[in-house]
Amino acid sequence: METPILLALLITALPLAGFVIQIFAGRFLPRQGDWLPTSMIGAGLAMSLYLLVTGVFGSEHGMEPVQWTMTWFDIGATSRFHVEFEVFVDNMTVIMLNVVTLVSFLVHLFSTGYMHGEERYHRFFAYLGLFSFSMLGLVITSSILFLFIFWELVGLCSYLLIGFYFFKNSAAAACKKAFLTNRVGDTGFFLGLMILWVVVGSFSFDDIFKSLSDGTWNDQPGLLTAAGLLLFAGAVSKSAQFPLHVWLPDAMEGPTPVSALIHAATMVAAGVYMICRMFPLLAGIDPEAGTAAILTGNYFHSDTLLVIALVGGFTALFAATIAVPQNDIKKVLAYSTVSQLGYMVMAVGVGSPYAAMFHLFTHAMFKACLFLGSGSVIHAMHHEQDMRKMGGLAKKLPITHLTFLASTLALAGFPLTSGMISKEAILTQAYAFWEFHDRSFLHLLPFLFCLLAAVLTAFYMFRLVIGVFYGQPRDHHAYDHAHESPLNMTIPLMVLAAVGVFGAGIAIPDIGPGTKWFEHRADVKVLAGGLMTDETIVADAATRAAWADESHWHDLHAEHPAEGAQAAVVEFSHAYHDAHWPTMFLATGFGLFGIAFAFWVFKYRRDKVWVKEGGFLDGYRTVLLNLYYVDDFYRAVPIAFTHFLARLCAGIDKIIVDGIVNAQAVITRVIAWVVGRVDYHGVDGAVRGTGEAALELGRRVRRIQTGKIQDYVGLTVYGMALVFIVLTIWVLN
């Protein structure tokens, strides 16, 4: 077993050990054992960093992918069903390992302060450990079945942690809603998984990708599209995309560190991670070019990807609008998360898993920081979450304020922050996507949605910052008692803010440990595993071109001048190149405009009513506060219908199905009664009748017993004469 595999397994297993010890023995340990899962994940972080430094930064293209498998079970005489547990470590795995362990470790640390003194403190840490295990397992496996298994397990942890305050009705409802909403998407995921298994006969990423080029799907291209869309359905629920986004805002019922870890940085990003990993499959087929598409690099005609791009883009805008009028500090961040996840999903849809993963990485850092920062604020305000009761906290909470502001700038896409760089990568790709499709309106939509969302993001985030940290305090009592959080809570904030703002810096050419480290190491070649060999490298050149600079592209082009992908690649490369600068200016400009607008509205015109009562905007605001009535629709239609069907089935069961059984019993009893009567009066009556007849006969016959001998002789003579006559007649006949 190679070292990276061993380390990956160890990183994953340690939190599990922490969970097991913690759930059974946690309450008996000193400090209720909070140090145990924390140190476990800390050790995991150290090992992940080791892998990052030696592996990913060890050479220009990062580490060589390594794989390790173990048979899970075998079924059937022919072993058609051979299932393996597969572990796979490549650049993307290592990057994800680092994201997860870093955020998780900091959240553990933050929780030792934030959750201090809570009831079931030890169990909270146990759940965190279980979550870390599941999430890390999801990252290291290269079997789609195991990805699904861990996928469900993180869902379980999410359920347990959202319901941590289960004695509150709202939390109880929220955790159920989260699990069930996810279950809907996961059913799709599962169906997709089954298609893959039936067609490919394996769950392994490698085999799945190989099937794309060996003609397996040739006569059933529809199934490939279906498989891609069904897998995406899983991502829609897990990454809270429209229309299954409804659970995420409610999930804020969980403790704030949980929101930071699970519902902002890692678990919700698992959906994005999954579709990035599965990108070659989603991009799979060009309906005209057949299976050759994957090898010509012509991803951009995939129907699946267009659907993904539209869903992601729409979600980005949709959630951003809802975030604007929210007053609960965590709700704003929740909708912001939905919106940012929309960006990532759209990035995959427009053909750039690299940009999606990049944004996932930067977003995980600054959004975790924002959530933990909001936790610090809530902690200071004694569990007050309404920003209308805050204000002016910048003076009281200097560290929280600065880190929060820095992360907000990153989220708003302020120039030179990581957020701006990763967002720009997505927008450029989206723009090129449009250009590439002859500027069709449908293909422009994702770009437009995201551009508008960028303005709104800057706007609502600064509304939040201004409302919480600037201006005059609105609740003096709470303000007077507010105080900065202890070090174990502020250190995580500072680390996350630093990585969140400057993390992408290493992606800027000629800065950081490796030039374009992310681009060179998380490209499709890696995603597709063994499929993309040096011989077929030109195949993914189109996507490669999306992040490679021109010279890099030309190198490739020079190496393989005669490849069939040429036209598409050249065209796309031009589109991308043309899009680069305009989108950067557009995105940055829109972001800055959003920030300025927020300051103008909430700082400068603070006391002015800027929405006319009863006007169009006011009406729209009501719609927004009602979350576009999506939840109401779900309650009124699918949920009500399910309950109706349930009552209907139960009624049928009781009245008809069981009714027939009981009727059968009643009929049997009626028949039995009738038969009983017949028996008594008829059959038994006949028997009794016979007896009575005999008696009656006896009574009558008795009369001839007179006791006189002459009577008897006479009777005998008559009788014998009668017999004689009868016999004579019979014989004569």
Added chain:
Amino acid sequence: MLLTLVTFIPLITAFVVLAIPSEKKAAIKWTALIAAIVVFLLATKLIADYRGGGENATQVFDRQVTTLLEKVQDPGRRRLMEAGVAAIKLDFETRKASDERGPADYAAAVGLTLAENDPDHGTWRSVWELSMAQGAAAAKDIRFVEYAPWIDSFNIAYFMGADGLSLPLVWLTTLLGVLCLAYSWNIEKATKAYFALFLMLQTGIVGVFLALDFFLFYVFWEVVLLPMYFLIGFWGGPRRIYAAIKFFIYTLAGSVLMLVCMLAMYFHAGYDSFNVLTLMEVARGFSHDMQYWLFLGMFVAFAIKVPIFPFHTWLPDAHVQAPTAASVVLAGVLLKMGGYGFFRFSFPLCPDAAAGNIPLWGSFNFVHFLATLGVINIVYGAFCALAQKDFKSLVAYSSVSHMGFVMLGLAALTDAGVQGAALQMFNHGLSSAMMFLIVGVIYDRAHHRNLDKFGGIGTQMPYYTGIATLGFFASLGLPGLNGFISEALVFMGAWDSQAKSAGYPLDPKFVYWALPGIVLTATYILWTVQRVFMGPMKSETYKTFPDVNFREVFALAPLGILCVVFGVWPSLILDFMNSSLSTIVQVVAAVRS
């Protein structure tokens, strides 16, 4: 010998218990529990020794022949007999080598001649039966064979044997026996009768899983009825009499049809034999008409037990009214008798019907029939569960829903589907047992089961809540716990059934229709968890509830641990079942047209 011990120790102990004076309750309980533990250990030994342990049919055959021949004094006759035996063996070898597993006419003729000319008719007959049995494909996996003539005049034998299909169910039965007896420690009403009946019940169930003679199977099948009837009717809830009678008559109505089928096979096969393995060899020669009615008759008998829609309505009544431990056995293993019947009898004895060669009406064949009912069970059962207000009846309907997977997997007739179905039976045995115990625990405290009146138990009883959550999630099919693997296998198997390479007859639309069941299951389970454990406490009395005590943990914890073990490490049991179940699939698949 081991199988006889595992089967009959509980029965003997039941009589011992009856001999103990009623006042000595502790003695009664301990006697019963210790016996159950011994049986459980023996069953565990069976599992451990299964590979290469015990004797298979061939070994028993050889042994019996040797003893028989030794008894023959007349040398001329002895030579004749040796020649006969050699002929039987040769015939068997030839059949095995040519892989032609049809009725062995030659061996049959020689065997019957031998049997008829010897005063020791019964024993010779058993030699013949065994020689026939060896030929059956299923025989290769059957170990621990025990064979003794029982009712000679009708060729009924005490024929027991275990394979990868029956052993896990036997083990589960003995495990639940221990847990249920321990859980019943607080039974004060007629303790002696209760424990004695419980032990008798166990003998019946284990016998059903081990009997390889159809008549013997039928006897055990009926033996199960009586103790359960009394357990429900005497220790049950308010409507216990209704429930007990319904349970009894419903099952009896089904088993009458089974009796008819059994006799039909006995006479129709031409060998006057109840030997299941022999019948398996002969049955493939049955006409489609014959198989049509045989399959249908046995279907009703087994369907009632599983239970399959629309024969399921005895189940909610029986489960709800039965005392907790009886519900556990009902759901845990009694329902599996029906499922087991399909695996052991319906499918191998009517292969053409099972393979979908015989249309039921129009183009709708038996495979569609089973799959349709399986899907109805899954979805309809889940909807019914969702509407229940009574905690126990919700769990009862969840059993209906979960057993639907068994039918769907069986209908698929792929390795994955059939193994998934068998595994689902085992897993459901663990998780449903756990759910009924969970209901029992809370009912003992609250004395009601109304879901709307619970709430907030989680704060008061944290350990109970932890164990219960585990059980509920196992039942929900959460990956990492046992239920997921069997459900996934059933779905994969059902879907794979339409793979072009396999050419199997099941349409994938059954999978689409069954899928909502997954969401509905999660819905009713999570809603239940929410209503019982979460939210604010709905009644002040709940504040006085003690958490689970040792007796309850003793019953619940092993099940919880097994749910995790088999969820993480399914090959433990899958490897065990693999060969036996593949054989069933092959036997049926071989006749597919």
